[in-house]
Amino acid sequence: MAYKVYIPQAVAREGEDYLLEKGYEIVRGDGISGEALKKGIADCDAMLLRTAKVDREVLEAGKHLKIVARHGAGYDNIDYKAAEELGIWATYSPFTTGLSVAEFTISAMLSLAKKLDIMSRELRAGNFDYKYTHKGMDLAGKTLGIVGLGKIGLQVARRAALGLDMNIVAYEARPESKEFPDYIRLTDLNTLLQTSDVVTVHVPGGPATRGMIGAEQFRLMKPTAYLINASRGGVMDEGAFVEAVKKGEIAGAAIDVFEQEPPRTDNPLFSLENVLLTPHIASNTEECMTRIALDAAREIHLVLSGQAPRFPLNRPRA
Numbered sequence: 001m002a003y004k005v006y007i008p009q010a011v012a013r014e015g016e017d018y019l020l021e022k023g024y025e026i027v028r029g030d031g032i033s034g035e036a037l038k039k040g041i042a043d044c045d046a047m048l049l050r051t052a053k054v055d056r057e058v059l060e061a062g063k064h065l066k067i068v069a070r071h072g073a074g075y076d077n078i079d080y081k082a083a084e085e086l087g088i089w090a091t092y093s094p095f096t097t098g099l100s101v102a103e104f105t106i107s108a109m110l111s112l113a114k115k116l117d118i119m120s121r122e123l124r125a126g127n128f129d130y131k132y133t134h135k136g137m138d139l140a141g142k143t144l145g146i147v148g149l150g151k152i153g154l155q156v157a158r159r160a161a162l163g164l165d166m167n168i169v170a171y172e173a174r175p176e177s178k179e180f181p182d183y184i185r186l187t188d189l190n191t192l193l194q195t196s197d198v199v200t201v202h203v204p205g206g207p208a209t210r211g212m213i214g215a216e217q218f219r220l221m222k223p224t225a226y227l228i229n230a231s232r233g234g235v236m237d238e239g240a241f242v243e244a245v246k247k248g249e250i251a252g253a254a255i256d257v258f259e260q261e262p263p264r265t266d267n268p269l270f271s272l273e274n275v276l277l278t279p280h281i282a283s284n285t286e287e288c289m290t291r292i293a294l295d296a297a298r299e300i301h302l303v304l305s306g307q308a309p310r311f312p313l314n315r316p317r318a
Helices: 013-021 036-043 056-059 081-084 098-114 116-124 128-132 151-164 188-197 215-221 238-247 288-303
Strands: 005-006 026-030 045-047 069-070 089-092 142-146 168-170 184-185 196-199 226-229 254-255 275-277
Touching: 005 151, 013 026, 013 288, 036 056, 036 275, 045 288, 056 089, 069 288, 081 089, 089 288, 098 151, 098 196, 098 226, 098 254, 098 275, 098 288, 116 128, 128 275, 151 168, 151 238, 188 215, 215 238, 238 254
Parallel strands: 005 026, 005 045, 045 069, 069 089, 142 168, 142 196, 168 184, 196 226, 226 254, 254 275
Antiparallel strands: none
């Protein structure tokens, strides 16, 4: 009998094709509520997880479950410690999203600097002369502050320094035993916020980083500075950000992730003119979705064929 792989939300065809070629049966989900997940996972041996929340209760419903492979580099939606206690591998795909998120970050930064979103909106409204009173800025020579120097942060730094001639300062919570290019200057978070013309955040979600950028941090920023958040919604305090923009403590932002997803239509962020909002799309490219689906599928195959995964989040006992 073939092993069953539960896929609650659609993934790139290449990932499913890989699993089918290896002889696995695919069970597609019909919802991402807790009850739907528990029902779908009941008879399955593996789960290819996208954005659904998998807690202990869901994991316990998977009586035959051997692995939950997270579709992406973030893993704050899976209780991997509970999985370990239950003898279930939890994995992620750390090397699949960096390029796409870095490109998105550079695009968002350029859009903010040149006011592309606002200019397009005003032109469509017939306001051709809006440009005379709302000029953009050049990024060459400006300072980019990068919060988090992981795989994504490093790629953003390289593109901004070598491609846009920007000065790079960065804050890394655990810089020990890491080597960084000479175009990156490490500093503390407060100094980064005070000196940067653009701040971009690339830290994982979870309790350790929740509210990391809040009212106190916005007060430190230049009134002409922009923020980019393409990490996790909870990292930035949305209410504090709205107040900071209204008070003129910060010029604006590009926000790709939200405290609640999808955000409510009455979210105060929607009323701010100088804020570029996108629906969690930093890694949403054809190429990236293919990379992630294949990577997660390969982790599933390794575990179901009796091997250890390449990128485990835990170490369940045999």
